[in-house]
Every structure is written in C-alpha cells, then in structure tokens.
Amino acid sequence: MASAHSGGSSTSLPPLTGGPHRKRLGLVALIATFGGLLFGYDTGVINGALVPMSEELGLNAFTEGVATSSLIFAAAIGAMFGGRLSDGWGRRKTIILLAVLFFAGTLFVVFTPNLAVLVVGRVILGLAVGGASTVVPVFLAELAPYEIRGSLAGRNELMIVTGQLAAFVINAVIGNLYAGADHVWRIMFAICAIPAIALFFGMLRMPESPRWLLEKGRNADALAVLKTVRSEDRAQAEIADLERIAAEEKAEGQLGWRAILSNKNLSRILLVGIGLGIAQQLTGINSIMYFGNTVLTESGFEEGAALIANIAPGVIAVVGGIIALAMMDRLDRRTTFAIGLTLTTTCHLLIGVASMVLPAGNPLRPWVILFLVVAFVGSMQTFLNIAVWVYLSEIFPLHMRGVGMGISVFMLWIVNGFLSLYFLSLVEAVGITGTFFLFAAVGALALIFVITQVPETRGRTLESLEEDVTTGAIYTVRARSPRR
16 A cells, blocks of 8 residues: 555656746745754854853853753753644744744843843743754755755755854854953854844745645645645645545544554654654764864863864864755665764764873874864764754654654753753763763664664655555665655
8 A cells, every 4th residue: 555655646746847936945945944044053152152151150160051051951842842833833933933032032142141041041042943943844844845855854954054153153253353352252142133033034925834734724725835836737736645645634533642642653653753863962963063162172272273173063064964965865864874873983983092092282182083073073964964854854744743843853952951961071070082982882872773763765755654654664665766
C-alpha cells in the first residue's frame, strides 16, 4: 500500500516550472527566515556581550550561567507551546506574535537596570527563539514543493548561522573599538530590534500555510495560496492529494495525542525526532557558539584576539550552511547524518588529543585548537544542523506536526540549556581534553542511533511520508531516489 502510494503521489504531480510563483515562494521563505536570523543573533550575541555585561551588572560565574541559560530553557518552553499554538492559531499569526516577542525582549535587555530584569528579557527572547525554531521550519516545509523541500526549509538554518556570524562580527567590532566604554553590550543587543521589525511587517503580507488551511477545512483558501506559489495545474494536483489524506485521517477519527499514543508507529517517529534533536545538541555545537571565546581563551588566545578569532567558526558555519543547501535535495538524509556524526566525533577526538599533546604556553596550541574548532563547526553545519531541522519539519504527519516538532525541539532545547549551564564548569573540572573526549563518546552513540533507528525521507511528498509513517512502512524502506 505504502509503496504504491509513495510512487503515485509524487510521479502524478506535474513538474515544477519557473515563473512569478517561484519568485513569490522565494520571497515568502526570505521573510519567514528573518525568524531564523533573530534566533541566531539572540543566541550568538551573548558570546561577546557576556564579559562587559558581567562587569557592569556585577555578575559572577553562576549568575553568568543564569543569564545565558535563561534564554535556552525559555526556548524549550517556546518550542513546545509555539508548535501547539501554530496548530490552533496558524503558522503565520504565530510568527507575527514571535516578532513582537523578539522586539519586547530586546527592549527589556537593552534597558535593564539589574539581573532580574535582564533575565525577564532573556526569557521573553527565549520564548521567541524557541517558537521560531519550531514554527518557521514547519511553515517553510508546508509551503515547499517536495522536490526542493530540503533546500527551501533549510534556508532557516542558514539564516540562523548568518545571525550568529553577524553577532560575532558586531561583537568583535564594537568590543574592540569601544573596549572599556560604558553600556557597550547594550548596543550589541539593540541591533536585534531591526530584524524583529522586518519580520513583523513582512509577515503581515505573507500567506498562511496551505496545509494548515486545509486541515481547518478552508480548502478554497488553501488552493488560493497554492496558486500563488505553484503553477495552476500543480496547485490543483497538490490540493487533491491533500484533500484525500485529510479525508482519510478524518475517517479514522483520531487526532492529536490519542492518535500518537494509540499508534506505535506514531510513538516511534516521535522518539526518533526526540533522539535526533538530542543527538544534534550533544555534539556540543552550541557550547562553541555560546562560549567560543572561553574555549579560545582557555586554549591560549588573548581576550581581544579571541573575539576576532571567534569570527572564524561563524564564517565557516555560513559556508557550511550554503554547501548543505546545495546538497540537501541530492544526498539522502541518513547518509548526511552519518557523515556529519563521523566527522564531528573525529574532530572532538582531535581537539582532545591536541589539548593533551600541546601543553598550555605552547605557541601552536591556540592555533591548532582554533583550526580543529573551525573544522568541527564546518562539519556540523554542512552535514548535521540544516539536515536535522529539515528532517524534523517533514517527518511528522500533519495532525501531529506542531506537537511532534514542538516536543522534539523542546527536548533539543532542554539538552542545550543544561549544556550551556554546565559547560564552563565541565571545562573547569576536566579541561578541554576531558570535555571533548566526552563529546566524542556521545557522538559515537549518536552515530549508532542514526544508523539503526532513523528512516529516510528525501524525495517524498509530505503526504506520502505521512501515510508510510502512520502504517510503519517507512521503517522497511531505505533510501529512495527523488521522484521527478
């Protein structure tokens, strides 16, 4: 049943064509991914702002951890409720609300008089970041044709690392030009208001997800949206496919949690999503993105030089993201994950060995560790980060997409939060050597998980994936070639 459907669903669709509808789709993706840009900037800016902020507000090591991790733990809550909210209220309206939260959180942080108000602002920003991490990829995946779903949905992760790079560059420029000046960290945070305003006004003119509209019974509206981002015949064919799946789900009479808990295949795919999100974070990527300055200073760089050197991982993250988008619709997801985890685990081992072989004070030590950190970030962005976010946005059936994505990303952010809270303590306790050997061991376990548990999704419509996930057929079918 599943095989017949997956073949028919994809091959029966008219081919993609160029024209105004493709340009419109590109514009929608650009505006929506300002949410990813904000995500990246708000998580990356703390990297350079932490030291001057701590000096002005009188923070210690623990309260620095609180200021950093408050955003991360709030992002876990934002991911969970953002997904649920977008299921009921709509993807577009939810993204508009997130833009408001980004702007409000920025105001709290920029004008904070003390730690308490700072944490409130970071929590608001965290809710927005978490919501964006759930809703924007789903919105893009639901608007994208299956042939280019990977590269279109993956643009959000590219914007995330672009936002982080922007934060690193702005931190380095402001931190070196105005070193020692009062309130310099407030300027770093204030920049965030600009893309928040752009996201708000841009999304007011963007359409709703056609798949969400159809789930709510608004078939005519769904078709009208599809006609703006597809050719006429392609839009008609896709809406027919969507209507058929929606009718089948309605006939089954089970949606949401009841369907997930009563169907072992839905429960299993939820566990796959959770496991993949956790595996992504346990590579330690965000420890580098948040505390790269600390790692580089620990390896032997001076503080000002570390700020500048920290731009290198940000640059390679963007380059890796561009390469990942080019590969996304050509290389199977499972293969991409396996290559990524193999490379990142190797980098972890080499960083551990380098920090052990090259003692503190050795002039080669900081440069070798910087090179290996850059190689790690490049491997992560090229093969894991974008692929994981795309995978999470496409693997869940429509009726549980917001919930499934929300729970998976909730767990991702919880692990991220604990790593951000305890990373500096871990480095202090066991050094760079022990920290990265530990990451390597976890990476090996994650590789086994991907090889044995993660099914393939590339080259499939969301509707054919939905049917195979629900029936369990997806676990018996390995890599597929894209249907053209």
